[in-house]
Amino acid sequence: MVYTTLLVVAATLLAGAASDKYPAPSPLGATYCPEPADIYPCVCKEEDIHIDMDCSEIQDNDQLQRIFHSSIPFDTYRDFIIMKNTTEERVQISYLTKETFANVSFSSIFISHTTLDYISSDAFENSYSRLETVIITDSFLTTFPFDMLSSCPLLTDIRLFRNSINHMADIHSDSLKYLHMSYNPNLQYSDEAFIDAPALEYLILNDIDLKHVARNAFTDLPPLKYLDLSHNLLQTLYEGSLTFDKTLDQLKLDSNQINIVQANSISGLKAGTFLWMQHNYITDLEEEVWQPIFESVNDNPENNLFVFDDNPLTCQCNILWLVQNDTYMDTMALEAYCEDTDQFLEFVDVAFLQENCLRREYFWFS
Template sequence: MHLLVYLSLGLFLLGAVASSRLSWPCPEPEEIAPCICTSEAGDINMDCSEVQNDEQLSAAFRANFPFTDLNQFTMIKSLSEDKIGVTKLSADTFGNVTFTSFAISHTTLTSVDDLAFSKSFAIMEFLVISYSELTSFPFDILKNCPKLKDLRVFNNQIKHMSNIHSESLEYLQVSHNPDLHFNDDTFQTAPNLKHLLLNKVDLQYIAPDTFAAQEKLEYLDLSMNKITSLVPDSLRFTSPVIGEIKLQNNHIETVEKGFISGLSGDTFLWMQHNRLTELPENVWKTVFDSVTSAASKDLFVFDDNPFRCDCHIKWLISSTTYMDVMGERASCDDGTLLNDATLGDFIIQHCPDRTLRD
């Protein structure tokens, strides 16, 4: 009788050890459900895309974690599904578990506590919260995240972005946050930004030198905003690798001399779908000259601007070099393409030579 008891106990213990080994290095599945923990090539990842509410998410991180230094946290639903019902991330949500990256999307999340990611500050490299309902985000935490390179908080309802203090940040996307406000010097203390996306935030004005501190900037997206004019040094760049500047789908009507400088030889400038009626020589000639050494063509895209095609554009259309820089679909307000040979011949024939005026 005693032998049977010992055998039964031994089998039970063996079963428990086997179960533990199957889940190791993750917690027991039932302790973190509906979250799922996986391990591959030494990385431990958590997927909590099936949680229904704040309590379920927090409960998962009260489990017994054999290791607390995890790699990736994921909580994502496709846009065709119902949103994940998590509404807030508090200082206690993730317990003592740390992650190097967070990917959160399509949730009912409205608030993020300043300390929500505090346990991960020292190691966090990537953070995205998108297609959610954030009305604010604690941008001030960036100064405490020395390894954070990529921050994306797009498609939310964030109304204010405080100054970005980060030596590590390379990619920042705050797009699709209607009526987002930020200071003229918001990016001065983020010198290593390479990609900056500020499209569809209802931006109306670009102050001088807003992006001059970014000496490594490659890509700037200011499209789909409400910009009406560009003043001197609005787009002064000090980066030698600036490759793409997107200003399409704004309300730009006036552009002042010196509005842009520092372009590299093959910088693309997207200006289509604006309200420009003129391309004054004293404003634009130096801009065209700054890229004419490049072998690339169609660098400046002006499609769907109602240009007045008269003698004021002779400087442009009489230069094959400048017309190579100009995108081929730019047109007059009557629909005639600027590169139309008949238009060019007519203007060259009937317009006197002009001296460039300041």
Template sequence: MHLLVYLSLGLFILGAEASSKGSWPCPEPEEIAPCTCNSDAGDINMDCSNVQNDEELSAAFKANFPFTDLNRFTMIKNLSDEKIGVTRLSADTFSNVTFTSFAISHTTLTSVDDLAFSKSFAIMESLVISYSDLTSFPFDILKNCPKLKDLRVFNNQIKHMSNIHSESLEYLQVSHNPELHFNDDTFQTAPNLKQLLLNKIDLQYIAPDTFAAQERLETLDLSENKITSLVPDSLRFTSPVIKEIKLQKNHIETVDEGFISGLSGGAFLWMQHNRMTEIPENVWREVFDSVVDAASKDLFVFDDNPFRCDCHIKWLVSSDTYMTIIGENTSCDDGTLLNDDILGDFINQHCP
């Protein structure tokens, strides 16, 4: 009888150990459900895409974690599915568990506490919260995140972006936040930005030197906004590697002399779908000359602007070099292409 008891007890212990070894280095599955955990090449990742509310998310992090330094946290639903019902990330949500990256999308999240990611500040490298309902985000935390390179908070309802204090940040996307406001010097303390996406935020004005502090900037996206004019130095760049400036689908009518500087060969300027009627020589010749050494063509794209094709464009159409730089679909207000040979011949013949 005693032998049977000992055998039964031994089998129970062995079974328990097998279960622990099966989930290790993750917590026991039932303790974190409906979240799941997996280990891959030494990285421990956690997926909480199936949680229904704040309480379920917080409860998962009350489990016994063999290790608390995890790699990736995911909470994402397809846009065709119902949103994940989490509304708030508090200082206690993740307990003592840390992550190097967060990917959160398609939720009912409306607020993120200043300390929600505090345990991860020292190691966090990327943070994405998209297609949710955030009305604010604690941008001030960036100064406490020395390894954060990638921050994306697009497709939310954020109304204000405070100054970005970060030496590490390389990618910032705040696109699709209607009526988002920021200060003229917001990016001056983020010198290592490479990709800056500010499209579709209802931006109306670009102050002089707004992006002059970005010495490594490669892409600036200001498309689909409400910009009506470009003033001197509004697009002054000090980065020698700038590749793309996107201004398409704005309301740009006037462009002042000296509005842009710092371009180099191969930089693309997207200006299509605006309201410009002129390409004045005093404004644009220097801009064209700054990229003449580029091997690429169609660097400046002006499609769908109602340009008046008169003697004021002779400086442009009479130059094969400039006509190579300008996009081949640039047209007059009557639809005639600027690179039309008949138009060029007529202007050269009749204009002094």
């Protein structure tokens, strides 16, 4: 009797130890996922008709490859996940190749806070026909196989921010809607980078040390809704560089070094477009340059669309065209400041300017 009891206790302890190491096996009849022990420390999850693979606890490249070369009953997964919080240690994987995933394919890839620095050109080849989303952030990538985009007809979302990618190849995709490349220092791309991406709606390129925007850089993006070029090194906005098709909801140019804005550099905004220009070096809101921009958003006037905080504006006769127009002033957000007169733009004495500037013009031209 004592011997039998000891056997039962030992079996219970062994079962408990096993359950600590491996996730519980799939419920009876749920055979889509591999056996938990075969893919540990990855975890397979089933949701309706979808199966996901979470490998956030993976230890190294070899372990990841071994898992995908194990006995896997189904090779079409929805999500592949390797993600850690920024307060945790990075996941120690350094590369992904086609061999890594064997015959397994995914529709979405989520990778963040890793030591990943290399992805081979064919790493996701088995997923090309299914791939919809690729998000690889807060890692050490220096390159990315952008050429694969033309082979991914369903791919709509790419986010590669917070890496060290130094060159972005021209984008060739009829499906891509969302591209986020921020926080890749010194990222370089050609003047024609987006010409062959006609579905692009959201383009986020802040904090990439951008110094130049080419003429017609975004003209061929008719659905574009959101463009973020903030926190870069732009100094001059050249004629034709920011031309849109009246679809844009927000244009972010804040926190650059912009001090020259040429006529017709910004055009094709629509009623309600927000323009973020704060934290630059603009001194003169020239009528020739800025009045057409104000007019472009005022078919259906809204308040506080244009933000010019923290620019060293001069507020003399040069801004009379602006301050005497109530609609324009409603469009201008509060906090725009006149450095030369030490007052907010909204408090400029319009009557004084009208009297003295118009009189000066009369005597000048008479």
